[in-house]
Each structure stands twice: as structure tokens, then as C-alpha cells.
Amino acid sequence: METPAAVQISDIAQSLSPRVRRVLAANPSPFTYTGTQTYIVGTGKVSIIDPGPADPAHLEAILRATASERIIAVICTHTHRDHSPAAAPLAMATGAEIVGCGPLVLDDSGPRADAAFDRTYAPDRVLADGERLYGLDWTLEAVTTPGHTSNHLCYHLVEDNALFTGDHVMGWSTTVVSPPDGDMADYMRSLDKLGARKDALFYPAHGEPITNPQQFVRGLGGHRRQRERQILTLVGEGIGAIEAMVPRMYKGIDERLYPAAGQSVLAHLIDLRDRGFVSEGKVWTLA
Numbered sequence: 001m002e003t004p005a006a007v008q009i010s011d012i013a014q015s016l017s018p019r020v021r022r023v024l025a026a027n028p029s030p031f032t033y034t035g036t037q038t039y040i041v042g043t044g045k046v047s048i049i050d051p052g053p054a055d056p057a058h059l060e061a062i063l064r065a066t067a068s069e070r071i072i073a074v075i076c077t078h079t080h081r082d083h084s085p086a087a088a089p090l091a092m093a094t095g096a097e098i099v100g101c102g103p104l105v106l107d108d109s110g111p112r113a114d115a116a117f118d119r120t121y122a123p124d125r126v127l128a129d130g131e132r133l134y135g136l137d138w139t140l141e142a143v144t145t146p147g148h149t150s151n152h153l154c155y156h157l158v159e160d161n162a163l164f165t166g167d168h169v170m171g172w173s174t175t176v177v178s179p180p181d182g183d184m185a186d187y188m189r190s191l192d193k194l195g196a197r198k199d200a201l202f203y204p205a206h207g208e209p210i211t212n213p214q215q216f217v218r219g220l221g222g223h224r225r226q227r228e229r230q231i232l233t234l235v236g237e238g239i240g241a242i243e244a245m246v247p248r249m250y251k252g253i254d255e256r257l258y259p260a261a262g263q264s265v266l267a268h269l270i271d272l273r274d275r276g277f278v279s280e281g282k283v284w285t286l287a
Helices: 057-063 087-094 184-195 213-236 244-249 255-276
Strands: 013-016 021-025 037-041 046-051 068-076 097-100 132-134 141-144 153-157 160-164 201-204
Touching: 021 057, 021 153, 021 213, 037 057, 037 201, 057 087, 068 087, 087 097, 087 184, 184 213, 201 213, 213 255, 244 255
Parallel strands: 046 068, 068 097, 160 201
Antiparallel strands: 013 021, 021 037, 037 046, 132 141, 141 153, 153 160
């Protein structure tokens, strides 16, 4: 995790390819980088991926960017509050169908600004792994990627061989995996799933497009394994409290991110416990 080096807010749609545009929501933070990126896919009859927070200005920016087109699908990767609350008002304004991930309401053990679930999200249709949506010049295929949340989906734009990765893979930072819903074992399996794919490009919800997806995913997996080794070393040295581990593991980060980092450490510890490496008690110890 990092703190944004710069914040650039724009409500003007930026073209990334003949089929992909993005509109940046005005919700920058240490958790969302410069903000949540809403993607407009296709021309004529378009889909919207991750409509973003319930911000009237952001909704207006999406409608302005698609004023000469018809929105036929509003699609969410997952239901954290920086991704899905605009789905309902956007669907109401356009008559579009809300499709994608399933609803999920869970009181996260956080705290972190983006981790609260959207209690308003009510999809018209939930997509299964491999299920497709079609437009005039686009095909989107759902790719189940639990880990960051249990309902997380990515979407493959078949014509461009590009993958919209939501928060599973971000372009600026590692993903927070926050129990009880966030699951590190699931996250690693989903990383392996993406690493085995042949996508040419990733479009994350936060950060710039990723042009070396397989290398990037390998780096994320290596980073997580390094965190595991750090945790096992610290526990072996008798440092078994998460609040004592975080400052040693995340040197130099904004202290506002410590709670989020602690959640990822907890997710690693739960995974290590389930694999028989550590034992849980008042403090964590080696098994």
C-alpha cells in the first residue's frame, strides 16, 4: 500500500481504446488513490463497469459522457461503497439492467474507508464464471476472483483481450484482504487463475492500465509470499501481536493505513493457521 503521490480529479471521460473510456470519481483517499475509475465499454449501446460512489456529480459525468448513447448494462466488480452505490440511480436514469456480482452485506472488522459494503446494491442478474454479456461491438465475460471480497468478479473484454480487474489487481498498490469476508487463500488462488490467463492488458479500478499483466501478477504473488515469510519470522521471534507486526512490516507507510495493513496481516495469519504453520491464541505462535 502507498499514499498517492498526486491527485488528479477529472469528470471528463478519457479514451483508453476505441472501446474503452474511463471517468474518474472525485473520491481520492489513501485507500482509493486518485479515485475510483468508472469504465464505459463499447460504442452506441454501452456498458458501465463500476459506476462508483453515490455522488451526483459523478453520475452526471457518466451521463454526460454517454449522452448520445444508450447504457444497456451497469456492471459491478464487487459491492464496496466506492464501487457500486451509483448502480441504482444510474439504472433508474437510463433503464439499464444491473448485472454482475452478487449482493453481499457484511460488517467488516476493518476499519478502512472503502471496506463498508453497499447495502443498496440489488442486481437484476448475477453472472456466473464464464457467463457473457454482449453489445454491438463488445463482449464481456465474467471471471470469478474471490479474495478481496467473496463476491468479486473481473470482466474480460474479448475483442481487446483486456481484463477489468476491479480491486483484485490494482495499478498503484497491493489489495487489502480484510477478514472475515476477505480470504487470503481465495485471493492467492484467484491470482493464480489470472496468472494462467493470456490477457494483454488489465484495467484496474484504481491506478493506470497494466500493460504487463502476467509479470505483474507474478510480482503480486511474490510480494504475498514475502509477507508470509516476514510474518513467520516475526512470530518465531516472539512478536505475535498484529499491532506489533504492522510497523515492522510496513515501514514508511501512512499510519492511517495501519488498520488496513493489520487486516491483511490477519488474513495471512488465518491462511497460515489453516495450513498448519501458526497457532492462534492471545498472541500468534508457531505451530
